[in-house]
Ligand code: TXA
């Protein structure tokens with residue numbers, strides 16, 4: 001272990017908080033610090049220094065061609081990183097920043113040497129979290145910050161989650177309590193004429209279209225793969241296979257699936273049905289986004305042999321939750337019929 005990792009709580013007044021001042025000192029010295037944002041915890045380092053960026057990739061075990069988002073304390077800083085803006089930038093940044101929207105623009109030469117990993121574009125965001133923005137301000141640098149998990153694990157939504165993954169790898173975690181949004185920001189590509197959503201999030205296609213007054217595309221798989229390297233990698237899949245249920249699956253079929261899995265061992269369940277004998281994490285489905293990653297982390301450590309998760313309708317924010325869940329799931333049943341077909345001739349969990 002390289003570091004003895006400390007967790008320091010930040011009090012109600014971040015500006016004068018000694019923990020935040022310590023974090024900022026470490027960042028100025030070229031170290032990494034994990035910090036809260038409204039979406040998930042980030043693993044921050046000075047975006048201008050390539051040796052610091054190398055440390056981020058090493059600590060996360062991140063594939064080296066996957067670019068990082070630069071976090072800014074205010075929208076005016078965008079011009080320090082891009083070579084060209086976009087006619088929709090102003091209205092989008094005025095409406096959604098600070099907030100869970102990341103905007104991709106053509107990158108300038110300096111930033112291409114650090115976070116862009118061979119792309120000609122840079123991803124920028126102003127987080128809606130006072131600790132994050134104050135940390136950026138006091139450090140006086142844009143902070144490159146991917147989610148503060150080991151690559152392939154769920155994004156962390158508490159300081160304790162960060163500690164599970166980063167203990168010994170970084171010197172400091174700032175604790176600002178649980179993240180309110182719970183899933184990563186919407187990534188919107190403004191590097192070409194038509195805006196394209198590369199990663200869905202809390203700010204939806206409809207939210208963006210309402211503000212812009214014209215249609216915004218949601219990248220099809222191929223397009224996202226081409227433009228956003230992060231979509232290429234295997235995402236979180238727990239040790240136990242995840243069975244994702246569409247919103248129309250009946251309680252009766254749910255119970256049949258539980259019985260089928262219970263033959264092999266304990267069954268984990270994330271949702272709001274009567275759970276029977278399952279190891280159960282009760283979530284109200286309208287709050288699923290905020291509890292999704294912590295629920296999956298908890299069920300994964302519970303020795304369950306299978307995890308059943310109730311999904312959402314794929315509209316509005318349900319799209320972003322289902323995007324994450326489909327990546328974690330080994331089976332997805334949209335209808336009772338599909339689930340019953342599986343139960344009558346189960347396919348391997350390893351597919
Ligand atoms: O909510 C969030 O966005 C969190 C918090 C910490 O801000 N950060 C986050 O970072 O989720 P990360 O690195 O886990 O995910 C960033 C995603 C990746 O899929 C990456 O490929 C994509 O954004 N990305 C970064 N730069 C890009 C670029 N120039 N063009 C297209 N996609 C980009």
Ligand code: MG
Nearest residue numbers: 146147155184
């Ligand atoms: Mg991530």
